[in-house]
Amino acid sequence: MASIIEIKGLTKRYASGFEALKGVDLNIEEGEIFALLGPNGAGKTTMISIICGIARASGGSVTVAGHDIVRDYRGARTAIGLVPQELHTDQFEQVIDTVRLSRGLFGLPRNDAYVEKILRDLSLWDKRNNRIIELSGGMKRRVMIAKALSHEPRVLFLDEPTAGVDVELRRDMWKLIGELRQTGVTIILTTHYIEEAEEMADRVGVINKGALMLVEEKTALMKKLGKKTLTVVLADPMKAVPAELAEWHVTLHADGHEMEYIFDTQAERTGVSSLLRKLGDLGIGYKDLNTKQSSLEDIFVSLVHQEKAV
Amino acid sequence: MSLQNFHAIASIYKFELHRFRRTWLTGLLVPVITTTLYFVVFGGAIGSRMTEVDGIAYGAFIVPGLIMMSMLTESIFNASFGIYMPKYSGTIYELLSAPISATETVIAYVGAAATKSLMVGTIIFLTAHLFVDIHVAHPFAMAGFMILIAISFCLFGFILGIWAQGFEQLQVIPLLVVTPLTFLGGAFYSVHMLADPWRTMTLFNPIVYLISGFRWTFFGRGDVGIEYSLAFVAAMLILCIAIIGWMFRTGYRLKK
Ligand SMILES: Nc1ncnc2c1ncn2[C@@H]1O[C@H](COP(=O)(O)OP(=O)(O)O)[C@@H](O)[C@H]1O
């Protein structure tokens, strides 16, 4: 498979001086679904905005389908459909008019049959003559998808497609993305939900604070991310971790009242029972136990530690 | 200059005219009513005491000024809203991400806005015919002048729309600068009727040259020579194009 998008050393410094991207290198393969996973403010939207022509890069280069996004912007942009994060629509216009406008903007002649197909696929056909202001938020998002698909793009960017949408739309969105993939469209979506990346993506890139931390096949990543934290609420507070517990790498929290152990749910031996046994042997009493799925934040923290360790 | 995405130009142009058409009734009625009011007040009440200015019946004398006044404000408002609204609503993302050049964008938006202000100018011209006899001395020059004015003030409006960061800024220039300058620019009187120093000061008002030039196409004479008027319009066109070029090159208030 050939790379349809090649990003090299991409940096972005906003006018405020804030460095939103710190040298990102990334290749996207044609036909894949790539999920860009990262917390709010990681730089996901900034990266998409640069590729699509909405923001300027401070350094580095990007090609889309072999076209440089600055020198050959027409070639690059023709290949791209963009559904931005925010709902931006021409409120007073009719659905079908704005979809036709989008197609024209991207240099294609009018094609009513194609526009009808898109609107039907997105359950918008009945609403085609409605003014956009009359539609619900979910419907507006569908209109934006219809606009992005109107010029038959080879690459589709979906910036947080399911943030703040209801369950039904989320399910429809996942279905639609699956169908688009069948037709060979490359899809790049951003999200801060691990489950979403898990559900749909072939590959996942994790971005934090403007730096791409890793890019992996989804299955490999899910193994890494399948971590849980065990919290042991201690009967008596502890000043330091006893040397006997070194192999579990436990940490103390809440002024020594709590002990945390991070374990891998997919591992053959999680180490939970051996830890508890050891606590019993050492005569360390505890009042409560609980486990929770590591949050994205925890995962970033552990990823950062891993990087340092390497 | 990069011209090749003609589908985009046509689509934006049609979309913008469609936007105007949504409010066509007010869009067309307003100039008709305004013109009628001006004729009742200036043509009827005042004109009956003034009879002639520079050898032209007062009613006819004010027609070029009236057309010019409406066209200037229409052009600025339409063009500035045309590009400001997508910025305000956020839909500009699509324009910025489309394979369309700066030249194509400007042709489409300015073309649509200029079309509308030419329609308004024409309506006022026709409405004026109901009140006074007008004989146009240089009809082709008149049409050409109207087109040039529409384009240059739409370019100006386009700049304003990109620059503006709020509705107030959008309105401030047309209402506080252009309209007063038009009133003082000889829309309703001849600069020759003023005594110095007002007369000399008036010559610093750029609108004087526009109204005078336009009046020349009607009556074969104006307050200043037609060559000055044409030079002024040409200078304005070049300046606006240069500013817009710079705005697109630097992404000024368009791209992050
Ligand atoms: N126009 C801007 N000026 C200055 N800083 C910005 C601007 N836009 C975004 N940022 C900052 O850049 C960082 C990345 O933002 P963004 O790309 O929107 O993140 P994400 O989409 O991953 O949530 C954030 O810290 C944000 O505050």
Ligand SMILES: [Mg+2]
């Ligand atoms: Mg974002």
